[in-house]
Amino acid sequence: MSRISSIFSQPGHKAFIAYVTVGYPSIEATLSTVSLLAENGCDMVELGIPFSDPIADGVTIQKASFHALKNGVTPERCLAVARELRQQVSIPLTFMSYFNPILHYGQENFCNDCASSGIDGLIIPDLPPNEGGELESLTQKHNLDLIYLLSPASTEERIRLIAQRSRGFIYLVSVTGVTGARNALPSDLKVFLSRVRKVSKQPLCVGFGISTPEQAGQIATVADGVIIGSRIIQLMDSGEPDTAQQIQDFARGVRKELDQ
Amino acid sequence: MTAQDEPSFVSSSYFGQFGGRFAPETLVPALDELTTAYKKIQGDASFWSEFDSLSHDYSGRPTPLYFAEKLTDHCGGARIFLKREDLLHTGAHKINNALGQGLLAKKMGKQRIIAETGAGQHGVAAATICARLGLDCVVYMGEEDIRRQSHNVFRMKLLGAEVFPVSSGSKTLKDAINEAMRDWVTNVRNTYYLLGSVVGPHPYPTIVRDFQTIIGKETREQVMAKCGRLPDYIIACVGGGSNAIGIFHPFLKDTEVQLIGVEAAGRGIAVGKHAAPLIAGSIGVLHGAKSYVLQDEAGQIRETASIAAGLDYPSVGPEHSYYKTTGRIAYDAVEDKDALSAFLLLSQIEGIIPALESAHAISYAGKIASSLGKDKIIIINLSGRGDKDMDIVSEAMEKKQ
Ligand SMILES: Cc1ncc(COP(=O)(O)O)c(C=O)c1O
Numbered sequence: 314m315s316r317i318s319s320i321f322s323q324p325g326h327k328a329f330i331a332y333v334t335v336g337y338p339s340i341e342a343t344l345s346t347v348s349l350l351a352e353n354g355c356d357m358v359e360l361g362i363p364f365s366d367p368i369a370d371g372v373t374i375q376k377a378s379f380h381a382l383k384n385g386v387t388p389e390r391c392l393a394v395a396r397e398l399r400q401q402v403s404i405p406l407t408f409m410s411y412f413n414p415i416l417h418y419g420q421e422n423f424c425n426d427c428a429s430s431g432i433d434g435l436i437i438p439d440l441p442p443n444e445g446g447e448l449e450s451l452t453q454k455h456n457l458d459l460i461y462l463l464s465p466a467s468t469e470e471r472i473r474l475i476a477q478r479s480r481g482f483i484y485l486v487s488v489t490g491v492t493g494a495r496n497a498l499p500s501d502l503k504v505f506l507s508r509v510r511k512v513s514k515q516p517l518c519v520g521f522g523i524s525t526p527e528q529a530g531q532i533a534t535v536a537d538g539v540i541i542g543s544r545i546i547q548l549m550d551s552g553e554p555d556t557a558q559q560i561q562d563f564a565r566g567v568r569k570e571l572d573q
Numbered sequence: 574m575t576a577q578d579e580p581s582f583v584s585s586s587y588f589g590q591f592g593g594r595f596a597p598e599t600l601v602p603a604l605d606e607l608t609t610a611y612k613k614i615q616g617d618a619s620f621w622s623e624f625d626s627l628s629h630d631y632s633g634r635p636t637p638l639y640f641a642e643k644l645t646d647h648c649g650g651a652r653i654f655l656k657r658e659d660l661l662h663t664g665a666h667k668i669n670n671a672l673g674q675g676l677l678a679k680k681m682g683k684q685r686i687i688a689e690t691g692a693g694q695h696g697v698a699a700a701t702i703c704a705r706l707g708l709d710c711v712v713y714m715g716e717e718d719i720r721r722q723s724h725n726v727f728r729m730k731l732l733g734a735e736v737f738p739v740s741s742g743s744k745t746l747k748d749a750i751n752e753a754m755r756d757w758v759t760n761v762r763n764t765y766y767l768l769g770s771v772v773g774p775h776p777y778p779t780i781v782r783d784f785q786t787i788i789g790k791e792t793r794e795q796v797m798a799k800c801g802r803l804p805d806y807i808i809a810c811v812g813g814g815s816n817a818i819g820i821f822h823p824f825l826k827d828t829e830v831q832l833i834g835v836e837a838a839g840r841g842i843a844v845g846k847h848a849a850p851l852i853a854g855s856i857g858v859l860h861g862a863k864s865y866v867l868q869d870e871a872g873q874i875r876e877t878a879s880i881a882a883g884l885d886y887p888s889v890g891p892e893h894s895y896y897k898t899t900g901r902i903a904y905d906a907v908e909d910k911d912a913l914s915a916f917l918l919l920s921q922i923e924g925i926i927p928a929l930e931s932a933h934a935i936s937y938a939g940k941i942a943s944s945l946g947k948d949k950i951i952i953i954n955l956s957g958r959g960d961k962d963m964d965i966v967s968e969a970m971e972k973k974q
Contacts, residue, residue: 365742365873366859368754369597375741387871412595413858417872439595439861464599466761471601489599490759 317481328538336386354568371493399431434458476513494524530570586775591891638795648942651949665957671698673784683765691746692883693725695769700734770813771890774861785819809954814890816956837879838906928957
């Protein structure tokens with residue numbers, strides 16, 4: 314069983330998955346935040362490799378990505394960050410990256426270096442399974458999970474395709490839209506989840522737009538996990554001296570809601 | 574060449590190894606829906622008769638193939654003809670595609686249209702067609718382009734479009750496409766994305782090309798009627814590549830016709846300030862398609878530079894990348910200063926003010942014309958007129974003095 318699958322092996326346990334952009338606001342902040350999250354109930358972290366043209370991201374992650382790029386963050390440095398984190402935390406780590414940096418790095422080399430750096434999986438928002446064949450076989454060779462995304466706009470046929478091809482879990486995008494904290498949860502989430510459950514036994518995690526522990530708790534009543542990104546970036550962003558405390562409180566709050 | 578010989582059909586998302594659909598899952602069903610709708614209109618006589626009649630009476634087709642006698646004399650070599658897309662309604666070839674896709678959107682029952690624009694020509698074309706067809710129009714445009722093509726911004730607003738400035742990244746065409754894609758991902762259920770060039774995920778490169786091949790079809794008939802034979806060269810500027818593929822496509826199987834696409838060399842390929850992915854780029858994925866892309870060692874998209882906002886883009890249509898690798902189309906690049914000289918030259922000796930984009934093709938044609946015999950024929954696709962460029966050109970002329 315992969316490290317990612319093992320999160321979902323305990324019955325009733327709901328996964329808390331966090332996203333951070335590597336190098337935002339600094340490499341040190343990424344390292345300390347991931348450790349902090351892992352110590353406070355987070356089950357997995359997505360490490361965002363910044364990209365110049367993040368078409369699936371809202372303003373928060375766009376800003377974080379541009380900042381990280383200005384700080385000189387590259388896929389190589391992200392791999393180095395992963396290696397360092399692997400010494401500190403035991404939770405699964407994935408990369409979230411647009412496809413071009415991976416293609417440019419070389420898909421085979423990238424998978425190889427991910428595996429040797431302690432990365433467990435990849436999430437690539439602009440790589441639907443129709444284009445992912447090559448990366449899929451390479452990830453399998455290197456024991457990485459390639460996690461595909463589903464959208465409320467996906468047809469039944471695509472739900473079946475993605476359920477069959479995704480590894481680790483399926484990433485359900487809560488709304489048609491880009492990443493970003495939102496005030497309200499979409500009303501049709503239940504319907505979306507039940508459409509996917511009908512054809513898949515894979516764990517289903519919901520992301521995009523989740524901003525409070527309460528929302529996480531609500532989603533956990535129907536999903537196997539929640540993914541929170543922009544809200545965490547905003548907390549890291551605050552610039553206040555008690556950022557670490559805020560992140561810790563937030564993570565504990567999410568854990569508590571998920572455990573109820 | 575029959576359609577079967579071509580690698581690029583609406584049922585295939587690839588041109589050789591280029592193209593594809595590297596798009597967020599949310600867009601995939603919409604792209605499928607678009608593909609289906611586009612296939613459906615292939616056999617829909619009423620669609621094409623409306624397209625033809627509006628092309629004729631509204632856009633102003635066919636456009637003339639003009640023998641540029643003064644330019645020919647000036648260069649002292651091959652005979653030069655201009656395909657006058659600059660005479661179209663709204664001033665550029667962009668209206669061909671905007672009309673086709675506007676009608677398609679209407680067939681699909683989509684009321685809200687979004688578009689990106691660089692030079693503003695596609696934005697103006699989209700806003701125009703939306704006004705004519707009674708559709709709502711939102712245009713994304715980089716802040717840098719809003720500044721340098723402000724005349725077109727006013728036109729779009731006048732036509733009833735909403736223009737959203739884009740302040741991220743390089744604030745040019747690339748960023749406008751990013752923002753349009755984010756809008757589409759969000760409003761995909763009721764929105765039609767009217768993409769302006771042969772870029773983006775499948776089926777856009779095919780759809781946009783098909784609506785632009787009218788340029789090449791007319792050119793073929795016109796040159797046969799005027800000269801009794803095919804031309805020796807056809808030259809067009811390449812931003813995303815829609816005017817170029819539009820004029821080239823009907824000549825692809827005529828191997829005696831040399832097809833040359835001209836990219837923007839900006840301030841110079843050597844100094845790295847340009848927009849020439851086919852000349853100085855490498856294979857990558859941007860905006861949903863695999864193609865030649867300008868990128869750095871880490872796979873980040875590089876900033877571009879060109880005096881012509883419509884060429885200021887770090888990638889290019891995947892079909893061009895394909896024909897670069899097969900060698901059927903040759904590509905070169907022209908610097909800002911040479912485009913500017915060609916802009917002035919055509920204005921002064923032919924009384925035709927070209928778009929700065931098209932001036933790249935004119936400059937290149939002028940260079941080769943002088944070395945060719947008088948029996949040779951060159952056709953330049955004059956993709957647009959230069960009214961929009963007055964500010965940029967007067968600024969550049971002041972700097973020179
Ligand atoms: C007059 C003109 N020519 C050419 C272009 C470049 O686009 P394409 O390469 O798709 O023809 C533009 C784009 O704005 C334009 O306005």
